[in-house]
Amino acid sequence: MDLKVNDYTTDDGLTVITVEGEIDVYTAPKLREKLIDLVNKGKFHLLVDMEKVEFLDSTGLGVLVGGLKRVRAHDGSLELVCTQERILKIFRITGLTKVFGIHDSIADAEEKRKGAK
Amino acid sequence: MATVELSFSALPVHVRTARLIVTAVARRSGIDQDLLDEVRLAVGEACSRAVAAHRRHCPDEPVRLELIDTDHRFEVIVSDSVPGDDTAGPGGSAAPAGLPEAGAARGLETAEDLETALDDGSMDLGLAVIEGLAEDVEITTTPKGVQIRMSWPSAPAATS
Numbered sequence: 001m002d003l004k005v006n007d008y009t010t011d012d013g014l015t016v017i018t019v020e021g022e023i024d025v026y027t028a029p030k031l032r033e034k035l036i037d038l039v040n041k042g043k044f045h046l047l048v049d050m051e052k053v054e055f056l057d058s059t060g061l062g063v064l065v066g067g068l069k070r071v072r073a074h075d076g077s078l079e080l081v082c083t084q085e086r087i088l089k090i091f092r093i094t095g096l097t098k099v100f101g102i103h104d105s106i107a108d109a110e111e112k113r114k115g116a117k
Numbered sequence: 118m119a120t121v122e123l124s125f126s127a128l129p130v131h132v133r134t135a136r137l138i139v140t141a142v143a144r145r146s147g148i149d150q151d152l153l154d155e156v157r158l159a160v161g162e163a164c165s166r167a168v169a170a171h172r173r174h175c176p177d178e179p180v181r182l183e184l185i186d187t188d189h190r191f192e193v194i195v196s197d198s199v200p201g202d203d204t205a206g207p208g209g210s211a212a213p214a215g216l217p218e219a220g221a222a223r224g225l226e227t228a229e230d231l232e233t234a235l236d237d238g239s240m241d242l243g244l245a246v247i248e249g250l251a252e253d254v255e256i257t258t259t260p261k262g263v264q265i266r267m268s269w270p271s272a273p274a275a276t277s
Contacts, residue, residue, distance in 0.1 A: 055157075058162055058246050090158070093249030
């Protein structure tokens with residue numbers, strides 16, 4: 001299955017990237033290009049919605065880490081929405097749960113973002 | 118004992134092909150449904166690593182995969198044709214001596230730490246995932262290449 005990547009920006013300035021399909025060595029470049037493109041357009045607060053991701057491997061993890069590094073260079077943020085246990089397990093195995101903010105829903109992420117302001 | 122052998126061109130798209138075949142054979146071998154995702158991911162990581170190594174050093178050589186179904190174990194062997202010293206990429210060290218453990222990743226607190234570890238080759242996310250998922254992992258480096266052997270328990274009454 002191909003990877004579908006779409007984005008929209010909320011009134012609050014949060015850019016939500018919805019990802020659907022399998023993120024692996026073949027498709028990860030598409031997500032990487034999207035993250036780079038958004039940063040180049042000045043979008044530094046990103047939320048990647050992974051609820052429709054069916055598969056994620058270390059290449060995908062590397063792309064997310066690379067994206068996080070890019071937005072942090074602009075005092076930005078890259079957080080995730082994910083409740084799927086099989087995806088969360090990969091973040092736990094690699095220790096990345098300490099690196100990424102992981103939320104249960106987009107609304108949850110928005111609420112915490114407002115609370116932090 | 119039943120064995121399926123597969124060799125595929127070192128193309129990223131065929132890592133997916135390999136995952137599909139592994140999943141089908143693992144299911145047939147009686148692997149528990151809960152373990153299928155882990156088998157699929159670990160084997161995909163091993164194949165991704167082999168493909169990346171081949172594309173750097175010998176893009177025309179195929180990656181080899183063996184799936185061995187015994188009475189109680191489902192074993193997968195992924196073999197590349199790149200001598201061990203080169204597989205970890207620039208600055209990396211040879212497996213198994215340089216094999217980062219899954220625990221190594223847990224010690225990294227920030228994205229910067231992680232990026233540094235990834236950049237200097239002291240950490241390999243793919244190997245960390247394999248180590249975390251496969252019940253039994255053995256990495257062998259020979260002059261001919263690197264072999265990653267993984268296995269999981271399967272049902273004793275696997276069909277022939």
